[in-house]
Amino acid sequence: MKSPHNVVVFGATSAIAQAVARRLVEHGCNLFAVGRNPEKLNAVVDDLRVRRGPNQLVAGRHADLDRVEEHAALFDASVHALGGVDTVIIAHGSLPDQLECEVSIPLMLAQIHTNAISAVALAAAAAQRLQAGGGGQIVAIGSVAGDRGRQSNYVYGAAKGMLALFLQGLRNSLDARGVHVLTVKPGFVDTPMTAGFTKKGFLWATPDRVASDIVRAMFRRKDVIYTPGFWRWIMLCINHVPERIFKRMRL
Numbered sequence: 001m002k003s004p005h006n007v008v009v010f011g012a013t014s015a016i017a018q019a020v021a022r023r024l025v026e027h028g029c030n031l032f033a034v035g036r037n038p039e040k041l042n043a044v045v046d047d048l049r050v051r052r053g054p055n056q057l058v059a060g061r062h063a064d065l066d067r068v069e070e071h072a073a074l075f076d077a078s079v080h081a082l083g084g085v086d087t088v089i090i091a092h093g094s095l096p097d098q099l100e101c102e103v104s105i106p107l108m109l110a111q112i113h114t115n116a117i118s119a120v121a122l123a124a125a126a127a128q129r130l131q132a133g134g135g136g137q138i139v140a141i142g143s144v145a146g147d148r149g150r151q152s153n154y155v156y157g158a159a160k161g162m163l164a165l166f167l168q169g170l171r172n173s174l175d176a177r178g179v180h181v182l183t184v185k186p187g188f189v190d191t192p193m194t195a196g197f198t199k200k201g202f203l204w205a206t207p208d209r210v211a212s213d214i215v216r217a218m219f220r221r222k223d224v225i226y227t228p229g230f231w232r233w234i235m236l237c238i239n240h241v242p243e244r245i246f247k248r249m250r251l
Protein backbone atom coordinates (compact mmCIF):
# COMPACT_ATOMS: atom_id res chain seq x y z
CA MET A 1 0.00 0.00 0.00
CA LYS A 2 1.24 3.49 -0.85
CA SER A 3 2.33 6.11 1.71
CA PRO A 4 0.08 9.16 2.14
CA HIS A 5 0.54 11.57 -0.74
CA ASN A 6 -2.63 13.54 -1.51
CA VAL A 7 -4.32 14.19 1.81
CA VAL A 8 -7.62 15.86 2.68
CA VAL A 9 -8.05 16.95 6.30
CA PHE A 10 -11.58 17.58 7.58
CA GLY A 11 -11.52 19.76 10.69
CA ALA A 12 -8.14 21.17 9.68
CA THR A 13 -8.32 24.10 12.13
CA SER A 14 -8.22 21.70 15.11
CA ALA A 15 -4.99 21.95 17.08
CA ILE A 16 -4.30 18.23 16.65
CA ALA A 17 -5.12 18.33 12.92
CA GLN A 18 -2.84 21.34 12.40
CA ALA A 19 0.06 19.48 14.00
CA VAL A 20 -0.67 16.40 11.84
CA ALA A 21 -0.94 18.53 8.66
CA ARG A 22 2.39 20.25 9.36
CA ARG A 23 4.10 16.87 9.70
CA LEU A 24 2.51 15.51 6.53
CA VAL A 25 3.50 18.56 4.51
CA GLU A 26 7.04 18.18 5.88
CA HIS A 27 6.90 14.54 4.62
CA GLY A 28 6.15 15.91 1.12
CA CYS A 29 2.38 15.39 1.01
CA ASN A 30 -0.03 17.60 -0.90
CA LEU A 31 -2.83 18.77 1.36
CA PHE A 32 -6.42 20.01 1.12
CA ALA A 33 -7.64 21.55 4.38
CA VAL A 34 -11.33 21.83 5.28
CA GLY A 35 -12.24 23.96 8.31
CA ARG A 36 -15.33 25.76 9.57
CA ASN A 37 -13.86 29.15 10.47
CA PRO A 38 -12.60 30.96 7.32
CA GLU A 39 -10.05 33.17 9.16
CA LYS A 40 -8.58 30.24 11.10
CA LEU A 41 -8.53 28.14 7.94
CA ASN A 42 -6.69 30.82 5.97
CA ALA A 43 -4.08 31.02 8.73
CA VAL A 44 -3.63 27.22 8.64
CA VAL A 45 -3.32 27.16 4.84
CA ASP A 46 -0.85 30.07 4.90
CA ASP A 47 1.27 28.31 7.52
CA LEU A 48 1.32 25.08 5.50
CA ARG A 49 2.21 26.95 2.31
CA VAL A 50 5.27 28.42 4.04
CA ARG A 51 6.37 24.88 4.95
CA ARG A 52 5.74 23.16 1.60
CA GLY A 53 8.36 22.29 -1.00
CA PRO A 54 8.40 23.81 -4.51
CA ASN A 55 6.11 21.22 -6.14
CA GLN A 56 3.71 20.62 -3.26
CA LEU A 57 0.06 21.67 -3.40
CA VAL A 58 -1.74 23.15 -0.38
CA ALA A 59 -5.32 24.38 -0.72
CA GLY A 60 -8.38 24.78 1.48
CA ARG A 61 -12.13 25.27 1.62
CA HIS A 62 -14.27 26.38 4.54
CA ALA A 63 -17.36 24.38 5.44
CA ASP A 64 -19.54 23.43 8.36
CA LEU A 65 -19.17 19.64 8.41
CA ASP A 66 -22.52 19.29 10.18
CA ARG A 67 -23.97 19.93 6.69
CA VAL A 68 -23.66 16.35 5.54
CA GLU A 69 -25.31 17.20 2.23
CA GLU A 70 -22.25 19.33 1.34
CA HIS A 71 -19.69 16.57 1.91
CA ALA A 72 -19.73 15.31 -1.69
CA ALA A 73 -18.89 18.78 -3.01
CA LEU A 74 -15.98 19.00 -0.55
CA PHE A 75 -14.56 15.69 -1.79
CA ASP A 76 -14.98 16.92 -5.38
CA ALA A 77 -13.15 20.17 -4.53
CA SER A 78 -10.28 18.26 -2.89
CA VAL A 79 -9.89 15.98 -5.93
CA HIS A 80 -10.02 19.00 -8.22
CA ALA A 81 -7.35 20.83 -6.17
CA LEU A 82 -4.96 17.89 -5.70
CA GLY A 83 -5.66 15.83 -8.82
CA GLY A 84 -6.75 12.87 -6.67
CA VAL A 85 -6.95 11.88 -3.01
CA ASP A 86 -5.41 8.82 -1.32
CA THR A 87 -5.74 9.79 2.36
CA VAL A 88 -8.67 11.24 4.30
CA ILE A 89 -8.31 12.52 7.86
CA ILE A 90 -11.43 13.25 9.92
CA ALA A 91 -10.48 15.40 12.90
CA HIS A 92 -13.34 17.75 13.76
CA GLY A 93 -15.21 17.41 17.01
CA SER A 94 -16.76 19.27 19.90
CA LEU A 95 -16.76 18.59 23.61
CA PRO A 96 -20.19 19.46 25.01
CA ASP A 97 -21.16 20.23 28.58
CA GLN A 98 -22.75 16.99 29.74
CA LEU A 99 -25.21 18.65 32.14
CA GLU A 100 -26.41 21.08 29.44
CA CYS A 101 -26.98 18.09 27.14
CA GLU A 102 -29.07 16.41 29.84
CA VAL A 103 -31.30 19.49 30.01
CA SER A 104 -31.54 20.08 26.24
CA ILE A 105 -32.19 17.10 24.02
CA PRO A 106 -31.77 19.23 20.83
CA LEU A 107 -28.28 20.19 22.09
CA MET A 108 -27.52 16.54 22.87
CA LEU A 109 -28.58 15.47 19.38
CA ALA A 110 -26.59 18.31 17.77
CA GLN A 111 -23.48 17.10 19.59
CA ILE A 112 -24.09 13.53 18.48
CA HIS A 113 -24.56 14.85 14.95
CA THR A 114 -21.18 16.65 14.97
CA ASN A 115 -19.15 13.97 16.74
CA ALA A 116 -20.72 10.84 15.26
CA ILE A 117 -23.09 11.37 12.32
CA SER A 118 -21.03 13.87 10.33
CA ALA A 119 -17.86 11.88 11.01
CA VAL A 120 -19.29 8.52 9.89
CA ALA A 121 -20.84 10.22 6.83
CA LEU A 122 -17.37 11.48 5.85
CA ALA A 123 -15.82 8.06 6.53
CA ALA A 124 -18.44 6.33 4.38
CA ALA A 125 -17.98 8.82 1.54
CA ALA A 126 -14.20 8.47 1.81
CA ALA A 127 -14.58 4.68 1.63
CA GLN A 128 -16.56 4.91 -1.62
CA ARG A 129 -14.12 7.30 -3.22
CA LEU A 130 -10.90 5.63 -2.11
CA GLN A 131 -12.13 2.23 -3.28
CA ALA A 132 -13.05 3.68 -6.64
CA GLY A 133 -9.62 5.33 -6.84
CA GLY A 134 -7.75 2.08 -6.17
CA GLY A 135 -7.10 2.33 -2.41
CA GLY A 136 -5.86 4.61 0.32
CA GLN A 137 -6.25 5.38 3.99
CA ILE A 138 -8.97 6.80 6.25
CA VAL A 139 -7.89 8.24 9.60
CA ALA A 140 -10.45 9.40 12.14
CA ILE A 141 -9.97 10.87 15.60
CA GLY A 142 -12.17 9.25 18.21
CA SER A 143 -11.41 9.39 21.93
CA VAL A 144 -10.68 7.23 24.94
CA ALA A 145 -14.07 8.61 26.10
CA GLY A 146 -15.67 6.31 23.51
CA ASP A 147 -14.46 3.17 25.27
CA ARG A 148 -16.86 3.30 28.21
CA GLY A 149 -19.90 5.41 29.10
CA ARG A 150 -19.26 7.61 32.12
CA GLN A 151 -21.70 9.91 33.89
CA SER A 152 -19.50 12.99 33.37
CA ASN A 153 -19.44 12.85 29.53
CA TYR A 154 -21.54 10.06 28.08
CA VAL A 155 -23.02 12.16 25.25
CA TYR A 156 -19.57 12.86 23.80
CA GLY A 157 -18.45 9.34 24.76
CA ALA A 158 -21.40 7.68 23.05
CA ALA A 159 -20.75 9.65 19.84
CA LYS A 160 -17.06 8.73 19.84
CA GLY A 161 -18.01 5.12 20.66
CA MET A 162 -20.30 5.02 17.64
CA LEU A 163 -17.52 6.41 15.48
CA ALA A 164 -15.08 3.76 16.76
CA LEU A 165 -17.50 0.88 16.13
CA PHE A 166 -18.35 2.18 12.66
CA LEU A 167 -14.64 2.46 11.80
CA GLN A 168 -14.03 -1.06 13.11
CA GLY A 169 -16.63 -2.47 10.74
CA LEU A 170 -15.44 -0.29 7.89
CA ARG A 171 -11.84 -1.49 8.42
CA ASN A 172 -13.06 -5.07 8.34
CA SER A 173 -15.04 -4.47 5.19
CA LEU A 174 -12.32 -2.55 3.32
CA ASP A 175 -9.35 -4.72 4.25
CA ALA A 176 -9.50 -6.73 1.03
CA ARG A 177 -10.29 -3.65 -1.06
CA GLY A 178 -7.09 -1.68 -0.56
CA VAL A 179 -8.40 0.89 1.90
CA HIS A 180 -6.85 1.03 5.35
CA VAL A 181 -8.70 2.52 8.35
CA LEU A 182 -6.93 4.00 11.37
CA THR A 183 -8.86 4.83 14.55
CA VAL A 184 -7.10 7.32 16.82
CA LYS A 185 -8.02 7.44 20.51
CA PRO A 186 -6.34 10.36 22.27
CA GLY A 187 -6.45 10.85 26.03
CA PHE A 188 -6.25 14.38 27.48
CA VAL A 189 -4.72 16.81 24.97
CA ASP A 190 -3.94 20.47 25.63
CA THR A 191 -5.99 22.13 22.86
CA PRO A 192 -8.75 24.78 22.69
CA MET A 193 -11.28 21.97 23.18
CA THR A 194 -10.05 21.44 26.74
CA ALA A 195 -9.58 25.17 27.51
CA GLY A 196 -11.76 24.93 30.62
CA PHE A 197 -9.75 22.11 32.23
CA THR A 198 -6.91 22.33 34.74
CA LYS A 199 -4.08 20.89 32.67
CA LYS A 200 -1.61 19.53 35.15
CA GLY A 201 0.08 16.17 35.40
CA PHE A 202 1.48 13.42 33.21
CA LEU A 203 -1.91 12.51 31.71
CA TRP A 204 -1.88 15.70 29.57
CA ALA A 205 -0.22 15.57 26.15
CA THR A 206 0.59 18.28 23.61
CA PRO A 207 -1.05 18.28 20.15
CA ASP A 208 2.41 17.77 18.69
CA ARG A 209 3.02 14.62 20.72
CA VAL A 210 -0.33 13.20 19.60
CA ALA A 211 0.33 14.22 15.98
CA SER A 212 3.65 12.42 16.03
CA ASP A 213 1.88 9.21 17.14
CA ILE A 214 -0.81 9.66 14.48
CA VAL A 215 1.60 10.18 11.59
CA ARG A 216 3.78 7.25 12.68
CA ALA A 217 0.67 5.05 12.86
CA MET A 218 -0.40 6.21 9.39
CA PHE A 219 2.92 5.20 7.85
CA ARG A 220 2.90 1.88 9.76
CA ARG A 221 -0.73 1.13 8.80
CA LYS A 222 -1.82 0.63 12.42
CA ASP A 223 -5.50 -0.16 12.96
CA VAL A 224 -6.20 1.46 16.34
CA ILE A 225 -3.93 3.63 18.45
CA TYR A 226 -4.22 5.13 21.88
CA THR A 227 -2.18 8.31 22.16
CA PRO A 228 -0.10 8.68 24.23
CA GLY A 229 0.18 4.88 24.25
CA PHE A 230 -0.21 4.46 28.03
CA TRP A 231 -3.93 5.21 27.61
CA ARG A 232 -4.31 1.65 26.25
CA TRP A 233 -3.49 0.33 29.73
CA ILE A 234 -5.57 2.94 31.56
CA MET A 235 -8.59 2.06 29.43
CA LEU A 236 -7.95 -1.66 29.86
CA CYS A 237 -8.25 -1.17 33.62
CA ILE A 238 -11.29 1.12 33.31
CA ASN A 239 -13.04 -1.34 30.98
CA HIS A 240 -12.55 -4.18 33.48
CA VAL A 241 -14.19 -2.48 36.46
CA PRO A 242 -17.49 -4.33 37.05
CA GLU A 243 -20.52 -2.17 36.20
CA ARG A 244 -21.99 -2.39 39.73
CA ILE A 245 -18.79 -0.77 41.08
CA PHE A 246 -18.22 1.52 38.09
CA LYS A 247 -21.62 3.20 38.41
CA ARG A 248 -20.72 4.29 41.97
CA MET A 249 -17.32 5.69 41.03
CA ARG A 250 -18.69 9.08 39.95
CA LEU A 251 -16.34 9.24 36.96
Ligand SMILES: NC(=O)c1ccc[n+]([C@@H]2O[C@H](COP(=O)([O-])OP(=O)(O)OC[C@H]3O[C@@H](n4cnc5c(N)ncnc54)[C@H](OP(=O)(O)O)[C@@H]3O)[C@@H](O)[C@H]2O)c1
Pocket: 011, 012, 013, 014, 015, 016, 017, 035, 036, 037, 040, 063, 064, 065, 066, 067, 091, 092, 093, 094, 095, 114, 141, 142, 143, 144, 185, 186, 187, 188, 189, 190, 191, 192, 193, 194
Ligand atom coordinates in the same frame (compact mmCIF):
# COMPACT_ATOMS: atom_id res chain seq x y z
N1 LIG B 1 -8.31 17.70 23.20
C1 LIG B 1 -8.56 16.52 23.76
O1 LIG B 1 -8.31 16.29 24.97
C2 LIG B 1 -9.12 15.39 22.91
C3 LIG B 1 -9.19 14.11 23.49
C4 LIG B 1 -9.71 13.07 22.73
C5 LIG B 1 -10.14 13.30 21.45
N2 LIG B 1 -10.09 14.57 20.92
C6 LIG B 1 -10.59 14.74 19.56
O2 LIG B 1 -9.56 15.29 18.76
C7 LIG B 1 -10.15 15.97 17.65
C8 LIG B 1 -9.49 17.32 17.48
O3 LIG B 1 -9.80 18.14 18.61
P1 LIG B 1 -8.74 19.14 19.26
O4 LIG B 1 -8.39 18.59 20.59
O5 LIG B 1 -7.67 19.43 18.29
O6 LIG B 1 -9.64 20.41 19.59
P2 LIG B 1 -9.86 21.80 18.83
O7 LIG B 1 -8.55 22.44 18.54
O8 LIG B 1 -10.86 22.53 19.66
O9 LIG B 1 -10.48 21.34 17.45
C9 LIG B 1 -11.81 21.00 17.24
C10 LIG B 1 -12.08 21.41 15.82
O10 LIG B 1 -13.30 20.85 15.35
C11 LIG B 1 -13.87 21.85 14.53
N3 LIG B 1 -15.31 21.64 14.36
C12 LIG B 1 -16.22 21.41 15.32
N4 LIG B 1 -17.42 21.28 14.76
C13 LIG B 1 -17.25 21.43 13.41
C14 LIG B 1 -18.12 21.43 12.31
N5 LIG B 1 -19.44 21.24 12.44
N6 LIG B 1 -17.61 21.64 11.07
C15 LIG B 1 -16.29 21.86 10.90
N7 LIG B 1 -15.40 21.86 11.92
C16 LIG B 1 -15.90 21.67 13.16
C17 LIG B 1 -13.59 23.15 15.25
O11 LIG B 1 -13.77 24.22 14.37
P3 LIG B 1 -13.97 25.73 14.90
O12 LIG B 1 -12.57 26.25 15.12
O13 LIG B 1 -14.69 26.41 13.80
O14 LIG B 1 -14.75 25.65 16.17
C18 LIG B 1 -12.16 22.92 15.66
O15 LIG B 1 -11.27 23.31 14.63
C19 LIG B 1 -11.64 16.05 17.93
O16 LIG B 1 -12.30 15.04 17.19
C20 LIG B 1 -11.73 15.73 19.41
O17 LIG B 1 -12.98 15.18 19.77
C21 LIG B 1 -9.58 15.62 21.62
